Amino acid sequence: MAAKSLRQATTGRTRDSDHESFLRYQGFRWLKIGLLISAIALLIYAFNDVQPKPNGGSAYGYITGTIGVALILWLTMLGVRKRAITPGRWSLKSWTSAHVYLGLSLIVIATLHTGFDFGWNVHTLAYVLMMIVIASGVFGIVAYATLPQALSANRGETTQVQMLDNLRMIDRQLNEAAQPLPHAQAEIVQMALADDPFGGGLFARLSGRYPKCGTRAALAAVRADISRVEGDANDPLDHVEVLLERKRSSLSRIRKHLRLKSLLEIWLHVHVPLTFALIAALVVHIVSVFYYW
Amino acid sequence: MSFIVRTVARTADGRDIVRPKPFDTKELTVGRSPDCDIHLADLAVTLHHVTIRDSGAGTVEAVATAGLPFVVDGKSTEHAWINIAEGAIIRIGSHALTVAIGEGDDQGRTIITVERVGAISNASEAKEETRVFSLAAVLPGKRPLAWVLALLILGVFLVWPLISIYSQPTDAARKVAFHADEMWTSGKLSSVHRALENNCQACHVKAGQAVRDDACVACHTKVHDHADPKRLAAAMGSPGIVGGTKRLVASAFNIPPGRCVECHTEHQGATAMPVTDEKFCTNCHTDLNTRLADTNLKNAADFGDNHPQFEPTIRFAAANGQPATRRVSLDANPKEDSGLKFPHALHLSAANGVARMAISLGKDEGYGAPLQCVSCHVRDATGSTFAPVKMESSCGACHSLAFDQVDGTVRTLRHGDPAQVVADIRAFYRSGAARPAVFAGMARHRPGETAGRGAGYVPATPIRVGNADQAIRAVFSKGGACFDCHQVKPTGQASAPFAVTPVVLAKRYMMKGWFDHAAHDTESCASCHAVKTSNSASDVNLPKIARCQECHGGQEAHKAVPSSCAMCHDYHRTGFAPLMVRDSRARGKAHDAIDRKSLTAAGAGA
Numbered sequence: 001m002a003a004k005s006l007r008q009a010t011t012g013r014t015r016d017s018d019h020e021s022f023l024r025y026q027g028f029r030w031l032k033i034g035l036l037i038s039a040i041a042l043l044i045y046a047f048n049d050v051q052p053k054p055n056g057g058s059a060y061g062y063i064t065g066t067i068g069v070a071l072i073l074w075l076t077m078l079g080v081r082k083r084a085i086t087p088g089r090w091s092l093k094s095w096t097s098a099h100v101y102l103g104l105s106l107i108v109i110a111t112l113h114t115g116f117d118f119g120w121n122v123h124t125l126a127y128v129l130m131m132i133v134i135a136s137g138v139f140g141i142v143a144y145a146t147l148p149q150a151l152s153a154n155r156g157e158t159t160q161v162q163m164l165d166n167l168r169m170i171d172r173q174l175n176e177a178a179q180p181l182p183h184a185q186a187e188i189v190q191m192a193l194a195d196d197p198f199g200g201g202l203f204a205r206l207s208g209r210y211p212k213c214g215t216r217a218a219l220a221a222v223r224a225d226i227s228r229v230e231g232d233a234n235d236p237l238d239h240v241e242v243l244l245e246r247k248r249s250s251l252s253r254i255r256k257h258l259r260l261k262s263l264l265e266i267w268l269h270v271h272v273p274l275t276f277a278l279i280a281a282l283v284v285h286i287v288s289v290f291y292y293w
Numbered sequence: 294m295s296f297i298v299r300t301v302a303r304t305a306d307g308r309d310i311v312r313p314k315p316f317d318t319k320e321l322t323v324g325r326s327p328d329c330d331i332h333l334a335d336l337a338v339t340l341h342h343v344t345i346r347d348s349g350a351g352t353v354e355a356v357a358t359a360g361l362p363f364v365v366d367g368k369s370t371e372h373a374w375i376n377i378a379e380g381a382i383i384r385i386g387s388h389a390l391t392v393a394i395g396e397g398d399d400q401g402r403t404i405i406t407v408e409r410v411g412a413i414s415n416a417s418e419a420k421e422e423t424r425v426f427s428l429a430a431v432l433p434g435k436r437p438l439a440w441v442l443a444l445l446i447l448g449v450f451l452v453w454p455l456i457s458i459y460s461q462p463t464d465a466a467r468k469v470a471f472h473a474d475e476m477w478t479s480g481k482l483s484s485v486h487r488a489l490e491n492n493c494q495a496c497h498v499k500a501g502q503a504v505r506d507d508a509c510v511a512c513h514t515k516v517h518d519h520a521d522p523k524r525l526a527a528a529m530g531s532p533g534i535v536g537g538t539k540r541l542v543a544s545a546f547n548i549p550p551g552r553c554v555e556c557h558t559e560h561q562g563a564t565a566m567p568v569t570d571e572k573f574c575t576n577c578h579t580d581l582n583t584r585l586a587d588t589n590l591k592n593a594a595d596f597g598d599n600h601p602q603f604e605p606t607i608r609f610a611a612a613n614g615q616p617a618t619r620r621v622s623l624d625a626n627p628k629e630d631s632g633l634k635f636p637h638a639l640h641l642s643a644a645n646g647v648a649r650m651a652i653s654l655g656k657d658e659g660y661g662a663p664l665q666c667v668s669c670h671v672r673d674a675t676g677s678t679f680a681p682v683k684m685e686s687s688c689g690a691c692h693s694l695a696f697d698q699v700d701g702t703v704r705t706l707r708h709g710d711p712a713q714v715v716a717d718i719r720a721f722y723r724s725g726a727a728r729p730a731v732f733a734g735m736a737r738h739r740p741g742e743t744a745g746r747g748a749g750y751v752p753a754t755p756i757r758v759g760n761a762d763q764a765i766r767a768v769f770s771k772g773g774a775c776f777d778c779h780q781v782k783p784t785g786q787a788s789a790p791f792a793v794t795p796v797v798l799a800k801r802y803m804m805k806g807w808f809d810h811a812a813h814d815t816e817s818c819a820s821c822h823a824v825k826t827s828n829s830a831s832d833v834n835l836p837k838i839a840r841c842q843e844c845h846g847g848q849e850a851h852k853a854v855p856s857s858c859a860m861c862h863d864y865h866r867t868g869f870a871p872l873m874v875r876d877s878r879a880r881g882k883a884h885d886a887i888d889r890k891s892l893t894a895a896g897a898g899a
Contacts, residue, residue: 049572051558051569051570051572051573052558052561052568052570053561055479056479057479059535059539059542117479117480119478119479119480119481121476121477121478121479121480122450122476122477123479125446125450160422160426161422164422168414171413171414172413174414175334175336175413175414176334178336179325179334179336181336182339182340183339183340183359183361186325186336186337186339187336189336190336190337192414193336193413193414193415194414194415195414195415196415197415198425198426198430199415200431201431202428202431202432205428205431257426258426261426261427261428262428262431265427265428266428268435269428269432269435269438272435272438272439273435273438273439273441273442274442275439276439276440276442276443277439277442277443277445277446279443280442280443280444280446280447281446281450283447283451284446284447284450284451287451288450288451288454288474288477289477289479290501291477291497291500291501292474292477292493292497292500293497293501293502293503293504293548
């Protein structure tokens with residue numbers, strides 16, 4: 001970043017990019033449309049006197065409900081639309097921008113549809129699912145806006161395969177360096193070699209915590225080994241210590257990479273399946289409401 | 294006997310390079326140490342792990358030398374005999390040593406093929422890059438997850454309730470327990486319908502059909518219409534664009550207008566049923582006369598701003614002398630003819646003879662102080678109104694009907710039955726009349742004399758008269774016991790020479806509205822009823838609407854008590870307390886809201 005801005009300063013050129021994010025697309029057109037829809041919905045809600053209290057079964061409720069379900073189905077279509085990339089007014093970017101802002105306006109439309117009438121029933125279930133889907137989408141936008149920089153900084157011009165190759169190279173060196181070691185010490189090195197960089201479950205991926213990390217345990221054990229002669233190039237154990245330290249550093253970079261990547265992906269694992277759960281709940285909501293009209 | 298060790302190495306492009314090395318010894322050492330015959334660069338292998346020995350007779354013996362086991366054909370062991378002809382695979386660490394018998398040129402030798410079968414480290418396992426770096430490696434896929442969740446929701450919340458609906462009875466055999474279709478409820482039922490919470494189909498009779506009045510009428514058999522449906526429709530007039538559109542949409546979905554549930558909204562929480570909003574009344578009644586030209590009802594839009602003066606039901610004597618009633622506006626200063634002579638002012642004075650009499654009667658007789666309203670008017674069981682005033686208990690202590698005394702027991706004339714009075718007096722004189730009857734009229738009543746029950750009884754008239762006819766005339770004439778309170782007319786008949794106009798006291802003045810006295814306990818009687826200055830029984834001592842409006846306003850009024858129509862009027866005109874009053878006793882939510890509103894308006898609430 002610093003180098004980039006320095007370069008810009010010296011050349012005196014402004015950074016010229018064709019890139020326009022889907023958030024700013026066409027001067028926030030869809031943000032404005034989303035806000036307008038929300039404002040109209042709020043305004044009508046404020047002046048609409050529903051007795052005995054606002055609910056989804058009023059005329060306003062039916063209208064916002066219909067708009068809401070149409071919006072949800074259209075928003076879901078982004079999954080289909082994104083697989084066909086076309087330019088122009090109805091470009092994918094335009095769709096994505098509309099997806100985000102109209103999706104956010106759904107918070108207002110659907111909440112007003114409920115009339116704040118919540119309970120332990122299938123109707124509130126649909127509402128809660130929708131809010132989780134929207135919240136995960138917001139998380140996704142924040143992740144997309146902030147995490148790629150950290151991801152790029154962590155990777156430092158290397159590719160995923162290169163990171164993995166580096167780890168394998170260290171492992172080979174470790175394997176060789178440990179050959180002269182007696183069995184007990186060789187077992188220590190085995191702990192590090194047995195480390196699966198992709199091991200650990202979802203929680204480890206998201207948090208970057210690996211409490212059972214073999215490399216760290218091996219490093220601690222080697223350092224605690226009294227037979228090690230520190231700084232002696234001929235001591236295989238000391239050489240192993242150096243290699244383990246390198247492996248630890250390489251592993252932590254991969255794990256940070258994994259953490260950032262999983263944070264970039266996790267929201268979609270919530271967003272997409274819950275969208276279909278939401279559509280199922282909406283089907284139940286609509287069927288039940290008209291079945292027991 | 295000798296060994297040939299074939300070491301297999303794999304090139305980068307996947308080819309195998311086999312390097313054979315013959316050993317003409319009886320024994321081979323296997324280990325990580327470079328001085329071993331078979332050198333395994335494998336950290337899982339000890340420096341000297343196994344010794345393989347030719348034990349003759351076509352067998353070799355494998356012995357662990359470092360005390361750590363190895364695996365022969367899948368079995369972990371520290372010592373094994375291997376038949377060369379059968380062969381075996383010895384697994385040490387990540388390496389496999391395949392023992393086999395030599396063939397061809399190698400006839401008679403034992404071939405040991407050494408091959409690395411495991412990776413150096415876990416990181417070196419071949420893995421699909423895009424998958425391992427992605428969350429897909431640790432989570433089930435989005436698509437299966439979506440299917441599972443969607444089907445789960447459809448199963449639990451749609452299929453289960455549908456099965457329940459079609460399998461459970463809806464009659465008395467239905468269990469009072471959870472039924473899956475309850476998950477479809479949009480809110481708890483009101484407290485009166487709580488028993489139906491487990492039985493959706495009690496009201497939602499037919500799938501897809503909005504709740505019909507039939508379902509309500511199934512239980513509510515005695516509710517009648519507000520008015521003739523044709524007149525109701527005429528009174529409603531044109532529904533306007535919004536209302537018309539709503540009605541059009543509703544009719545498109547086969548929903549009839551004017552259903553019970555339009556006013557009686559359910560599923561609003563486990564409280565009293567919400568009070569119907571004022572606008573449901575004022576829609577028609579604000580300008581009812583413009584649509585129903587022949588109506589007798591006056592327009593009303595809001596209790597505070599636009600409500601006609603009260604028109605209590607007033608009793609009067611009809612042309613034939615029979616008691617009749619009619620509604621008269623309080624503005625017309627109506628006079629009532631109940632048939633009774635009773636000046637309230639006289640009885641409520643704190644200083645006159647009546648007051649002295651009440652004081653001297655004492656507490657034992659229920660008095661002891663100047664008369665109060667409560668001396669005669671006692672609340673009935675409902676608390677909202679008063680028990681009818683009875684002559685014997687309310688008047689009899691002073692207004693004596695005594696005429697004789699036998700051994701300490703006072704004989705009284707029969708109240709309310711003039712013929713009986715006449716007969717009793719005649720019978721008294723016929724019996725010999727050893728002593729004259731003693732009657733006392735009220736005009737000559739003295740404070741200090743106790744009426745009725747004591748030894749020194751007060752007679753119905755103080756005049757001692759000689760014969761029955763004179764006594765009868767005295768009782769029914771001015772100064773006599775009957776005449777003091779009643780309108781008496783001579784009939785000219787011998788058997789019943791006098792007739793008393795029947796007394797009918799109003800039980801309820803406001804027949805079209807409801808007034809709850811219990812709700813007004815914070816007020817005194819006199820703050821609304823101006824009886825202390827009323828000198829005639831014909832005065833209608835009811836407060837005008839302006840007095841009510843001091844506290845009560847319309848539904849949205851900033852008055853101490855915002856009052857919608859339903860506070861006094863009942864849509865179904867049952868003659869009982871309106872819904873709102875009944876609800877207020879159940880402490881419903883809507884009433885709480887009104888309470889809060891009134892507290893706020895009065896400056897006493899948050």
